[in-house]
Amino acid sequence: MSVKRRDFLKKFSLGAATLSTVLARPSVVNAQSKAQKFNLKLTTTWPPKTAILQEAAERFSKMVRVASGGRLRIKVFAGGELIPALGAFDAVSQGNIQMGVGSPYYWAGKVPAAQFFGSMPFGMNAQQFNAWMISGGGQQLWEEIYKPFNLVPFQFGNTGVQTGGWFKKEIKSAADLKGLKIRAPGLGGKVLAKAGANVVLLPGSEVYTSLERGAVDAAEWIGPYHDEKLGLHRAAKFCYYPGWQEPSSNLELTINSKAWGSLPKDLQAIVKAAAADCSNWTLSRSEAENGAALSRLRTKHKVIVQKFPTEVLKILKGHRDSVISELVKADPLSAKVEKAYRNFSEEVQKWSEISEESYSQTR
Numbered sequence: 001m002s003v004k005r006r007d008f009l010k011k012f013s014l015g016a017a018t019l020s021t022v023l024a025r026p027s028v029v030n031a032q033s034k035a036q037k038f039n040l041k042l043t044t045t046w047p048p049k050t051a052i053l054q055e056a057a058e059r060f061s062k063m064v065r066v067a068s069g070g071r072l073r074i075k076v077f078a079g080g081e082l083i084p085a086l087g088a089f090d091a092v093s094q095g096n097i098q099m100g101v102g103s104p105y106y107w108a109g110k111v112p113a114a115q116f117f118g119s120m121p122f123g124m125n126a127q128q129f130n131a132w133m134i135s136g137g138g139q140q141l142w143e144e145i146y147k148p149f150n151l152v153p154f155q156f157g158n159t160g161v162q163t164g165g166w167f168k169k170e171i172k173s174a175a176d177l178k179g180l181k182i183r184a185p186g187l188g189g190k191v192l193a194k195a196g197a198n199v200v201l202l203p204g205s206e207v208y209t210s211l212e213r214g215a216v217d218a219a220e221w222i223g224p225y226h227d228e229k230l231g232l233h234r235a236a237k238f239c240y241y242p243g244w245q246e247p248s249s250n251l252e253l254t255i256n257s258k259a260w261g262s263l264p265k266d267l268q269a270i271v272k273a274a275a276a277d278c279s280n281w282t283l284s285r286s287e288a289e290n291g292a293a294l295s296r297l298r299t300k301h302k303v304i305v306q307k308f309p310t311e312v313l314k315i316l317k318g319h320r321d322s323v324i325s326e327l328v329k330a331d332p333l334s335a336k337v338e339k340a341y342r343n344f345s346e347e348v349q350k351w352s353e354i355s356e357e358s359y360s361q362t363r
């Protein structure tokens, strides 16, 4: 080969290599980020095998894995398996684990304003709450209050309106609530305490035994399906409605902000879409199972399913107002969120009155 030809080839190949590097750079980068795999861990706050709630976390993990072609894998743990159930907030906040699933009201002691994103006694129902979150500014406020804790929150389901609780004795008037030992968490518990009840906080695992043995006189849990699974109908014969204490229990997925920021945009979009899907799935599954379970409670288990007396509900609602006004006075962030929640709630409720509620009464 002549020197000239060798030089030419050398120059050409160099030039070609440079050219190809320049042309291919975006796709090389793209291919590199697509080849990068992410392995994250998620802890829930639910006991292992909790129907619907723990299933939703497993479903989320599977959806993300399939949609990302295996680039993002999320290993799911139940409450207590890796992190104590109520340690999820701190563990995700500190980055000891990347994701957590639970209820915002569990963190009332750390972030009082989080309670507005869990459940508000006599507050919005799931449809109204979702409207506030998705289209009424609720999500942005939620992100704002979790930001100082390095948490990025997503909606992760809703129980819908819950049952009002299981009582061993009939509630005929507000006087029957005085001294009543009842398991009731969150703001609903505070409202009952104002009504004179002796409110006890018990984890889900202890609710049935405590009611069955008479350590408590009453207990609220979730809805017909979960209540039946826990066996509450074997421990008390009165099941009251409506679940004024939790008319819409919004559940959350929180992601450590550093872990979230490390994900490429397409994986973030997959996580977002999967969380939204699981959120809808949880509410829909609950609705479907609650219908069937209510029917079993009434016919098979001979439970007395009845409504709280109107007078009792009215008194409880009054106590709710006092609980909220105390919360708002003590915490400026709660005041800000409460104002936004109330404004949206009052307006959307006017519409619901002539839409859902009116229709429901006529069908």
Ligand code: CA
Residues within 6 Å of the ligand: 162, 220, 221, 222, 246
């Ligand atoms: Ca409940």
